[in-house]
Amino acid sequence: MHWVPSFSTGVCIVATLLAIHSVPAHAQLTGHGGPVRAIAVSSDGDSVLSGSFDTAAIRWSLKTESAEQVLRFHSDAVNAVAFLKDGQMATAGADAKIAIWTPGRQQPDRVFAGHGAPIVSLAVSPDGARLASASWDHTVRIWSLSDGTQQVLEGHAQNVNGVAFTPDGRSLVSAGYDRELRIWPLAGGTPSVIKLASPLNAVAVAPDGEIVTGGADGKLRFLTSGGQGSGELRAGQTPIVALAISPDGTAIAAAGIGGIVAIIDRKERSIARTLVDQGSPVWSVAFLPDNAILLTGGADGKIRRWNARTGEPIGSSLQATPRDPLAAYAGDHGAEVFRACVACHTLSAKDAQRAGPTLAGLYGRRIASLPGYRFSESLKRMNIVWTPETVSKLFELGPNTYTPGTKMPEQRIGSAEDRKALTDFLGRATSK
Secondary structure, eight states: OOOOOOSSSOOOOOOOOOOOOOSOOTTEEEOOSSOEEEEEEOTTSSEEEEEETTSEEEEEETTTTEEEEEEEOOSSOEEEEEEOGGGOEEEEETTSEEEEEOTTOSSOSEEEEOOSSOEEEEEEOTTSSEEEEEETTSEEEEEETTTOOEEEEEOOSSOEEEEEEOTTSSEEEEEETTSEEEEEETTSSOOEEEEOSSOEEEEEEOTTSOEEEEETTSEEEEEOTTSOEEEEEEOOSSOEEEEEEOTTSSEEEEEETTSEEEEEETTTTEEEEEEEOTTSOEEEEEEOTTSSEEEEEETTSEEEEEETTTOOBSSGGGGOOOOOTTGGGTTOHHHHHHGGGTTTOOSSTTSOOOSSOOOTTOTTOBTTOOTTOOOOHHHHTOOOBOOHHHHHHHHHHOHHHHSTTOOSOOOOOOOHHHHHHHHHHHHHHSOO
């Protein structure tokens, strides 16, 4: 089987209402009603900003381990967040909008619009004057935080999944599903284009200017500030969906969709240790300023703290293991193929809704017809009825080709045998 998730694998919308728990959570920050897609840490290390599939962002106090403010504006998943200068914040989402916030205010100060598809990554320039955004509309945009003017950078042929400024502020680096890494000179001129061996889901730049990318093949690739390859490392067996470099540049955290976070010694190009977040996808990672503590955002809506130097979770409650929704199907090949889908979909209408619609009663149902779930207008206009054949075609061609306008992540199953195992499994598991 070959899964090729775009991005970020899986920005879908969620209809779960947000419940905020103000009681300290013993090193877990619990409040989101869906997977935590993005995490940012304030420069002083006292505050955390998180964005979720549940359409909300939350500003947290690490001192009290509680939510200080819930930011509600976006109509879809919040995929990217950032702290700005003077304590302001930026949030961006699948609604293609960027909101600029002042702590304590209930509505954004400003909204930047221009992208035509989900925004999945934000980066703040070293001088704090500009904000860069990466979008599935195949563009990168640079916004002036003083007046909101924008510069559009075009050239990627597919979804742009990551963006980062170089430490000197002279260039911007973008990474796309088209396997291209682009280094854009901000003074103008032609970007450097480096074609890599795998679709790229994330990019980060170290304090010394080295560029690190995370691919759908589970590998990290290292490049000099000029774009020359300087090594690669397999960080895991599943696609890398999030990257973070420690402030001192010595460590890299690479999160995979399988729930494994690899802590890499950047100098040695080796995995120092791994963190296991209960076997479910880890969507976001961020180091605290002390270089020793790592935050991870999980599919269960929780933010966890880890000692990045030992690999141990911080807080006794972090090791609780949730019920495996596929435990009853142990040994079923189709269930293993489906495991990559459990972050977004349930098999039973009795289970709490996740980021995507339940698959209960899937076969025989017309696309985008499930009551109580908000589908895009483009899907509502399609004349597809879900059958083993149409589901197989979906993963043979990929959602973007078979169902244009979907918010489902771009993922394909190249093996006909694996597609048959999946569709047979869905027939058994969703008809109960």
